[in-house]
Amino acid sequence: MISPKIQDAINAQINAEFWSAYLYLAMAMHFEAEGRSGIANWFKIQFKEEQAHAEIFMNYLNSRGGRVVLSPIDEVPQTWESPLAAFEATLAHEEKVTVLINNIYALAEAEHDYATRGKLDWFVSEQVEEEETAKNLIDRLKLIGDNGLALYMLDQELAARVYNVPAPLANA
Numbered sequence: 637m638i639s640p641k642i643q644d645a646i647n648a649q650i651n652a653e654f655w656s657a658y659l660y661l662a663m664a665m666h667f668e669a670e671g672r673s674g675i676a677n678w679f680k681i682q683f684k685e686e687q688a689h690a691e692i693f694m695n696y697l698n699s700r701g702g703r704v705v706l707s708p709i710d711e712v713p714q715t716w717e718s719p720l721a722a723f724e725a726t727l728a729h730e731e732k733v734t735v736l737i738n739n740i741y742a743l744a745e746a747e748h749d750y751a752t753r754g755k756l757d758w759f760v761s762e763q764v765e766e767e768e769t770a771k772n773l774i775d776r777l778k779l780i781g782d783n784g785l786a787l788y789m790l791d792q793e794l795a796a797r798v799y800n801v802p803a804p805l806a807n808a
């Protein structure tokens with residue numbers, strides 16, 4: 637059985653993961669409309685990954701005899717000035733998610749809930765990757781500047797991104 641405190645924290649995180657999914661889906665739709673289908677593809681995969689994160693937490697809560705509570709998803713922005721602005725918003729958002737994950741980690745330690753702490757290890761590493769990837773794309777977009785051909789090539793590259801089921805779900 638899981639403590640009410642941890643259950644509430646995980647339910648809040650499930651909502652945060654769905655909000656992330658919704659944010660990235662909005663970005664995908666924005667860039668699709670802008671004719672940047674590669675960038676749209678990248679964000680669509682990001683959307684799927686965030687849904688998977690929510691699913692991992694839901695499965696975990698169920699496995700501990702907890703109760704998943706799905707609360708309303710807050711509104712997300714709908715437009716971004718440029719690909720650079722969207723990836724900067726992505727990095728800023730992922731940095732916030734990292735704080736959320738760290739907070740649950742600290743709560744799990746305080747509550748001596750080592751199963752939850754262990755479950756969070758994968759998310760801790762995942763956040764390092766999320767931040768690194770966004771940072772890398774920001775760096776490249778800054779180099780690209782207003783070079784249309786370079787941006788076209790990056791768009792083509794991001795079109796090749798494919799979805800891989802995250803390990804905790806693939807092994808579930």
Ligand code: MG
Nearest residue numbers: 653656686689
């Ligand atoms: Mg996530």
